[in-house]
Amino acid sequence: MEEEPAASHFHDQVVGSAVGGGSVTARNIAGGDIHEHIHIPREVTFPVVNLPPRNPHFVGRAAHLQTLTAALRPAPHPQAPTPDPQPLTITQTISGLGGVGKSQLMLHFAHTQRAQYDVIWWLRVDEALTEDFLALGRQVGLAVEALEQAAAVQMVRAWLSSSDKRWLLLCDNADTMEPRDLRAWLPAGPQGRILITSRSPRWDAVGAVLRLDVFTAAEAGDFWRKRMELELELEEERTLAELAMELGYLPLALAQAAAYAAENGLDAAGYLDLYRARRRELWARQPAPDDYHATITTTWEIGFAAARQTAGAADLLNLCCFLAPDDIPLDLLVDHADSLPEELAAVLADPLARHDALRALERYALLTRADGALSVHRLVQAVARDQMGEARAKAWVEAAVGLLYQAYDFDKQDMTTWVKCGQLMPHLAAATDLAAEWGIESNRAAFLNNEAGFYLNHYGNLAEARPYFERALAIDEKALGPDHPDTAIDLNNLGLLLKTMGDLAGARPYHERALAIREKALGPDHPDTATSLNNLGGLLQAIGNLAEARPYYESALAINEKALGPDHPDTAQSLNNLGYLLQAMGNLAGARPYYERALAIREKALGPDHPDTANSLNNLGISCERWAIWRRHGRTTNAPWPSGKKRSAPTTPTPPPASTTWAISCKRWGIWRRHGRITNAPWPLMKKRSAPTTPTPPAASTTWAVSCKRWGIWRRHGRTTNAPWPSTKKRSAPTTLPRPSASTTWAISCKRWGIWRRHGRTSNAPWPSWKNRWEPITPTPKSYAAI
Numbered sequence: 001m002e003e004e005p006a007a008s009h010f011h012d013q014v015v016g017s018a019v020g021g022g023s024v025t026a027r028n029i030a031g032g033d034i035h036e037h038i039h040i041p042r043e044v045t046f047p048v049v050n051l052p053p054r055n056p057h058f059v060g061r062a063a064h065l066q067t068l069t070a071a072l073r074p075a076p077h078p079q080a081p082t083p084d085p086q087p088l089t090i091t092q093t094i095s096g097l098g099g100v101g102k103s104q105l106m107l108h109f110a111h112t113q114r115a116q117y118d119v120i121w122w123l124r125v126d127e128a129l130t131e132d133f134l135a136l137g138r139q140v141g142l143a144v145e146a147l148e149q150a151a152a153v154q155m156v157r158a159w160l161s162s163s164d165k166r167w168l169l170l171c172d173n174a175d176t177m178e179p180r181d182l183r184a185w186l187p188a189g190p191q192g193r194i195l196i197t198s199r200s201p202r203w204d205a206v207g208a209v210l211r212l213d214v215f216t217a218a219e220a221g222d223f224w225r226k227r228m229e230l231e232l233e234l235e236e237e238r239t240l241a242e243l244a245m246e247l248g249y250l251p252l253a254l255a256q257a258a259a260y261a262a263e264n265g266l267d268a269a270g271y272l273d274l275y276r277a278r279r280r281e282l283w284a285r286q287p288a289p290d291d292y293h294a295t296i297t298t299t300w301e302i303g304f305a306a307a308r309q310t311a312g313a314a315d316l317l318n319l320c321c322f323l324a325p326d327d328i329p330l331d332l333l334v335d336h337a338d339s340l341p342e343e344l345a346a347v348l349a350d351p352l353a354r355h356d357a358l359r360a361l362e363r364y365a366l367l368t369r370a371d372g373a374l375s376v377h378r379l380v381q382a383v384a385r386d387q388m389g390e391a392r393a394k395a396w397v398e399a400a401v402g403l404l405y406q407a408y409d410f411d412k413q414d415m416t417t418w419v420k421c422g423q424l425m426p427h428l429a430a431a432t433d434l435a436a437e438w439g440i441e442s443n444r445a446a447f448l449n450n451e452a453g454f455y456l457n458h459y460g461n462l463a464e465a466r467p468y469f470e471r472a473l474a475i476d477e478k479a480l481g482p483d484h485p486d487t488a489i490d491l492n493n494l495g496l497l498l499k500t501m502g503d504l505a506g507a508r509p510y511h512e513r514a515l516a517i518r519e520k521a522l523g524p525d526h527p528d529t530a531t532s533l534n535n536l537g538g539l540l541q542a543i544g545n546l547a548e549a550r551p552y553y554e555s556a557l558a559i560n561e562k563a564l565g566p567d568h569p570d571t572a573q574s575l576n577n578l579g580y581l582l583q584a585m586g587n588l589a590g591a592r593p594y595y596e597r598a599l600a601i602r603e604k605a606l607g608p609d610h611p612d613t614a615n616s617l618n619n620l621g622i623s624c625e626r627w628a629i630w631r632r633h634g635r636t637t638n639a640p641w642p643s644g645k646k647r648s649a650p651t652t653p654t655p656p657p658a659s660t661t662w663a664i665s666c667k668r669w670g671i672w673r674r675h676g677r678i679t680n681a682p683w684p685l686m687k688k689r690s691a692p693t694t695p696t697p698p699a700a701s702t703t704w705a706v707s708c709k710r711w712g713i714w715r716r717h718g719r720t721t722n723a724p725w726p727s728t729k730k731r732s733a734p735t736t737l738p739r740p741s742a743s744t745t746w747a748i749s750c751k752r753w754g755i756w757r758r759h760g761r762t763s764n765a766p767w768p769s770w771k772n773r774w775e776p777i778t779p780t781p782k783s784y785a786a787i
Contacts, residue, residue, distance in 0.1 A: 044141045046118045046165065051110055055291045057227045057255070058108045060219035061101075067210055068092060068109050072193045074116040074166050089192040091207030093174075095200060097365040097377055098299040099252030100212050102197040103172050104291060109195070110170055117193075119160075119167035125174040125182060125196075133157075133185070153185070160187035171196040175302060175364065179206045199303065199365040214377070215251055220244035223251070224268065227258040232268075240268040246275065248325075248378040253296055255289040280386055300380060303364030304387070310360035312347025317361055318388065319344065320374060321381040322400035322434050324426035328374040332407055332424070339406045340399055394438050400431045405444040410455055415610060421455065428452045429468075436471060443486075446475035450490060453497070462501050469494040485528065488517040492532060495539070504543050511536045527570065530559035534574055537581070546585050553578040569612070572601035576616060583619075595620040 071092050094102045110120055119140070123132045130149055137144035137156040144152035160167055174182055174196050183206055186194055196203065203209050215223065224240055225232060232240060247253040260282070261271045274282055288295045307313040319340065320328055333340075337348040347353045358374075361367035368375045385393055408428060410421040428448055435445045453468035473490035480486055495510030515532035522528055537552030557574035564570055579594030599616035606612055 044139075047114065048119045048121070048136075048139050049114065050122050050135070050139070051114075051120060051170075052107060052122065054111045055104055055107060057223060057258075057291065058104060059222040059226055060215065061105050061108070061212075064094075064105055064210060064212060065109055065112070068094075068105075068195070069112075071208060071210075072109075072113075072168070072195060074113070074168075074193065075191050089186070089188045089190075089194055091186070091194040091196065093196040093198055093203035093207055093209045094212050095198050095203065095209055095365070096212035097214075097250075097380070098199055098294070098303065099250050099292070099296065099379075100214055100365075101251035102212055103293075104251065105212060106170055106172065106195055106197050110168065113168065116166070117168045118165035120170070121167070122170045122172060125171050126176050127173070129177075129185065157185070157187045160192060161189040163189070163191060166191045167193070169194045174198040174203075175200065176306075179203050182206070200363045201365070202363065214249040215244070215254070217241060217244060217249065220249050220254055223254055224258055227255070228262060236268060239272060243268045243272045243275075246272065250296075250377065250379055252289070252292050252294070252299060253379055255292060256283075256286050256296060259289045260286050279382070296379060297383060297386075300364070300366065300383060303361075303366045304384065306364055307360055307366065310356055312344055312353060312357040313360040315341065315344040316347070316357050317366060317376070317384060318392070318396045319399055319403075320367065320376045321384045322397045322431055324430040325378045325381060326373075326375045326426075327423065328376075328427065329423060330369070330372050330374055332403070332427075336403055336406045339402045341395075344399075390438075394440065397431065397434050397438050397440055398442070400427075401435055401440065401442065401444050401448060404428055404431055404448055408448065408451055410451060412458060425452070425455055428455075432468065432471070441475045441479060443476075443479060446472045446479070446486070446490075449475065450493060454493060457493070457497050457500065462497060465497055466494075466501075469497055483517050483521065485518065485521050488514040488521070488528070488532070491517070492535060496535060499539055499542060504539060507539055508536075508543075511539055525559055525563060527560060527563045530556040530563070530570070530574070533559070534577060538577060541581055541584065546581060549581055550578075550585075553581055567601050567605060569602065569605050572598040572605070572612070572616070575601070576619060580619060592620070 072090060094105060096102050110122075114120060119136075121132070121136045121139075123129055130153060133153045133156050134144045134149070137152060137159070140156075140159065142152075142155055142159060144155060147155060160169075169186070169192065171182065171186075171194065175198055179200075179202065182196070194207070196206070201209055201211065221237070221240055221244065224244070243257070244254065247257060257271050257275070261267065266274070283295065283297050286295055288298075292299075304314070304317075307317055316333075319333070334348050334354070337345040340348070347357055358367070358369060362369060366376065366380055388396065404424065404427060408421060408424055409417055411417045429452055432445060432449050432452055435442075435448075449468045449472035453465040453472065456462075456465035456468065469490060473487065473494060476484065476487045476490050491510045491514040495507040495514065498504075498507035498510065511532065515529070515536055518526060518529040518532050533552045534556035537549040537556065540546075540549035540552065553574065557571070557578055560568060560571040560574050575594045575598040579591040579598065582588075582591035582594065595616060599613070599620055602610065602613040602616050
């Protein structure tokens with residue numbers, strides 16, 4: 001008898017013929033017999049395609065489609081005259097958050113490529129991969145029914161690998177299967193292309209990865225208009241933009257909203273109102289849109305379940321759900337892990353465990369990591385919070401509040417804290433808003449509300465600051481009582497905000513009540529009492545009661561000098577304020593020593609580049625400039641000018657020369673420039689610190705040239721100062737310095753034009769008698785813009 005050949009691997013025993021016909025043989029695994037199945041070929045018509053219908057509402061994604069088209073360029077037909085050598089199968093993966101539109105992008109791309117391929121086949125990786133492979137085998141005429149499933153799949157793979165047909169496999173939702181496992185299913189051949197969608201970004205070993213994000217604002221608007229088949233008015237466009245932002249520009253959320261709105265006759269405004277008032281009920285009632293297989297409440301279930309299988313992953317996601325969705329500093333969580341629940345703290349403290357938790361969340365795109373920061377989509381946050389239940393949600397919002405309470409350390413006088421706290425400010429706002437929503441009224445919540453309001457007020461965003469101050473006051477009054485020093489802090493800050501907003505009458509009761517609490521609870525000599533005295537004095541000055549304000553400022557200065565010392569920044573603030581009051585009262589000579597002392601303290605304690613130092617320079621410069629103007633008119637105060645008064649030289653001390661005034665102005669400008677400011681107006685919230693757009697002041701060389709020219713003019717007339725010219729002095733020929741150049745003359749003209757602009761003048765015509773008197777010299781330049 002002839003000897004049986006040695007057994008070999010199973011997949012080596014599958015032999016598939018070309019579609020044209022032939023037989024298929026397979027070895028029986030259990031024994032050594034060979035059973036032969038006769039396959040009667042049937043005629044196959046190409047192309048073979050099983051694509052779902054085209055999405056009629058697909059919009060945008062132009063750059064992504066262009067990338068896919070370039071990456072998955074079909075192979076030349078094998079019968080081409082001189083075909084180029086082809087690589088193995090080209091594979092591309094689209095990764096991104098569930099609901100971001102990965103399948104829709106793949107479907108649209110496939111429909112645009114139908115004419116380029118002989119076979120385009122859609123495979124449901126996590127649902128029915130085997131079934132879809134067998135369906136492909138039947139469609140191309142293979143006898144897959146005659147074999148066991150594993151053998152049949154291998155037959156289809158073998159046919160694809162050796163076929164001269166150009167094919168494109170679309171592997172949808174490869175979320176639970178590891179890349180190495182799916183790779184074992186995929187054929188390899190020069191005529192093939194493979195496109196995969198997955199929430200995981202870790203498909204580099206299989207092929208290139210294309211990251212898909214949410215819609216842009218323009219794409220979201222285009223989708224809504226196309227889906228609803230309407231044109232929008234300007235106000236409706238604004239409402240639509242607001243709705244898209246509320247939904248985080250997530251395609252699934254927009255598709256779900258549009259389907260519900262269309263079915264129930266709602267516009268964008270109607271759906272937005274319903275969403276804000278009854279989001280949970282609304283989502284519970286909505287079915288999946290026609291073009292998606294899940295809803296907002298179900299699309300991330302698989303990811304949530306997987307996160308619970310890795311230590312710390314679910315807890316990390318829960319914490320992030322009570323912070324702002326974007327730019328959560330990972331260092332914030334690691335450095336302050338001791339303020340978090342014990343299990344999460346242990347995971348964050350262990351680098352290996354931390355990496356495992358992050359990787360588990362990244363695999364399902366529930367969280368993304370870039371540049372040391374984490375991001376979670378706002379709707380992932382909302383769904384996760386909804387599923388927690390009240391008790392767990394309160395526990396996690398308290399954890400977020402505790403984390404920020406420990407990490408947030410904004411200090412107005414320490415500029416190194418400004419950038420860090422600016423990064424934390426969105427998380428502060430999110431945590432305090434959610435704490436209010438869940439009824440958390442702890443001291444820490446009050447502190448964060450107060451800090452949020454203070455930061456917003458400091459940067460000039462007054463309307464947004466007010467609710468935080470009011471919330472802090474309400475919490476502290478309830479938790480600590482109406483006479484507690486912390487309640488006085490809230491009253492003081494709310495009073496300052498109202499004053500800045502122009503509500504002087506509304507601010508006064510808050511300041512008076514804060515002062516009364518502090519005098520009683522802390523004593524009349526406490527620095528906090530000095531703060532209230534200072535702020536009440538500032539309010540009285542703003543109202544116009546200058547004489548009434550003075551004793552408050554003087555008392556605050558005395559307390560600070562005694563309690564904090566003569567060189568403390570708070571003492572400088574009191575000196576500055578008292579100087580400002582004296583200046584407002586017309587006592588420039590009295591104001592100047594306070595300004596100079598405040599400037600010296602701030603330069604030493606805060607540094608030459610601190611905005612408070614610039615403020616002192618500003619005040620001293622204004623005082624010097626005003627004094628110089630009075631000197632030219634023989635005035636010593638800003639009291640009404642008596643009619644017929646002789647304009648004689650003042651008898652008070654001489655102010656600094658013009659060169660000193662200009663130097664102060666230049667220095668102040670330099671500080672503002674370094675901080676991206678162009679005025680001393682309140683700093684807008686989150687202002688970009690970039691160069692100002694106004695003209696740059698003259699360089700030091702130009703200033704010196706101006707000074708040289710003026711000196712030259714004086715020398716030619718035998719003068720050494722700008723004192724009044726004696727009537728008998730002989731105007732002799734100059735003995736020094738040649739005539740200045742044209743460039744220097746132009747510099748003087750520019751400076752003079754700037755002075756005119758500040759006084760609202762455009763020419764050197766005679767000044768009306770009712771205006772401030774000053775003496776222009778030269779004709780009007782061509783235009784201010786030209787300067």
